Amino acid sequence: MQRSKGIKRTQFLAGLASAGLAAAVLPSGRAGAAAVLPSGPAGGAHRGLRHRGVVYTVGKGETPGTAFSAARMRADLRVIRDELYADTVDVTGDGVERLTATAAEAAERGLRVWLQPTLGDVPERDILEHLAETGRFAERLRRQGAAVDLSVGCEFWLYVPGIVPGDTAFERIRNLLAGRVDPVAMQRRLDRFTATAAAVGRSxxxxxxxxxxxQEDEVDWRLFDIVGIDYYSYFPDPADHVRELSRHLRWGKPVAVTEFGTCAYVGAPEAGGMGWDVVDHDKKPEEIKGDLVRSERTQAAYLTQLLDVFSTVDLYAAMAYEFVSPDAPYRPDDPRHDLDMASYAITRTVKDRPDDPESGWHWEPKQAFHALARRYRDSSRQARGLFPEEAPGPR
Structure with a gap:
């Protein structure tokens, strides 16, 4: 997921994998206590995927043309509910005002909210204060009857300074890849901050x-009620996905796939966490490397295949990454600069003036949007015990 400083979560994980570091610093988690919220066999009430949603990043982009817009956000949430047929939205990013406004709008529209502040590259105190302020608002929403879960953040060891050496996420990546990290000390610092963040969230x-x-993070899930996993694996055999996901159920707690997705070109799913790595950021303007073949069909097929897998695993929720990426515009007439190919968004960003960074823009649905909408709509109807022809219209 892209955060406030413009680095993608998958960039970091893929870099670790290519350097052979992930297994060394990210062993499997420890066994934990029973769930607060029953799920599947532990609760005896449900099998399969319970909630279906999409990730919505607030304030994404660094230019006036891609900055946060409350009016755009409200329109997007209407589409997420009424046209994508999602019942859940992962509201993530930084800026308490943006996060809370978006969460309140989603709750008002009857969507379940996974509220996840992700402020990074600032002192720990600022990150924790940002979490606390967001969490207090989430509690007010909850008391008003909204369906809201609070996530204390995302992959702290990348975004929180001090766990891995380096003042920025890019510096921390370089230090990890160069082997300038003590994995034992790193895990100790990660455990300390995670426990602190959980305590702040609880308070x-x-x-x-x-x-x-x-996927390979070592987390003491006894601190949390929901096990959240950002999932980007590729396996030709769906049974391998099931085996990989099922190991997270051993905690006896609800498991949420907090991100899943891929890019829109041939071969993107097979690239796994490296799917983003097809842009030459040193070029001005940035351009696609190699001779990629754009394929929205590839992206849509991967998402629906994973949904098939999720329906056979006892999952609390799954949120597709992501709704829109305004900083990766679509250029059908110029494949070399079609940055949307390297985007995980289920919509494509179309700029009014392609070469103007301050240009206005709109999004259009990709094939992945339509594929998810069909699945989400059908699942919603099944959940209500209706045949397709008897289902109500948009909510």
């Missing part, structure tokens, strides 16, 4: 608490 929010971890 202000009294609903279900979660955290979004990478």
């Amino acid at each position: 202000v929010f009294h609903g279900r608490l979660g955290y979004a971890a990478a």
Whole structure:
């Protein structure tokens, strides 16, 4: 996921994998206590995927043309509910005002909210204060009857200074890849901050608490009510996905896939966490490397295949990454600069003036949007015990 400083979560994880560091610093988690919220066999009430949603990043982009817009946000949430047929939205990013306005709008529209502040590259105190202020608002929403879960953040070891050496996420990546990290000390610092963040979350929010971890992160899930996993694996055999995901159920707690997705070109799913790595950022303007073949069909097929897998695993929720990426514009007439190919968004960003960074823009649905909408709509109807022809119209 892209954060405030413009670095993608998958960039970091893929870099670790290519350097052979992930297994060394990210062993499997420890066994934990029973769930607060029953799920599947532990609760005896449900099998399969319970909630379906999408990630919505607030304030994404660094230019006036891509900055946060409350009017755009409200329109997007209407589409997420009424046209994508999602019942859940992962509201993430930084800026308490943006986060809370978006969460309140989503709750007002009857959407379940996974509220996840992700402020990074600032002192720990600022990150924790940002979490506390967001969490207090989430608690007010919860008390008003909204369906809201609070995530204390995402992959702290990348975004929180001091866990890995380096003042910025890019510096921390370089230090990890160069082997300038003590993995034992790193894990100790990660455990300390994660426990602190969980305590802050508990102090202000009294609903279900979660955290979004990478697939191989070592997390003491006893601190949380929901196990959150950002999932970007590729396997030709769906059974391998099931085996990989099922190991997270051993905690006896609800498991949420807090991100899943891929890019819109041939071969993107097979690239796994490296799917983003097809842009030459040193070029001005940035351009696609190699001779990629744009394929929205590839992206849509991967998402629906994973949904098939999720329906066979006992999951609390799954949120597709992501709704829109305004900083990766679509250029059908110029494949070399079609940055949307390297985007995980289920919509494509179309700029009014392609070469103007301050240009206005709009989004259009990709094939992945339509594929998810069909699945989400059908699942909603099934959940209501209706045949397709008897289902109500948009909510």
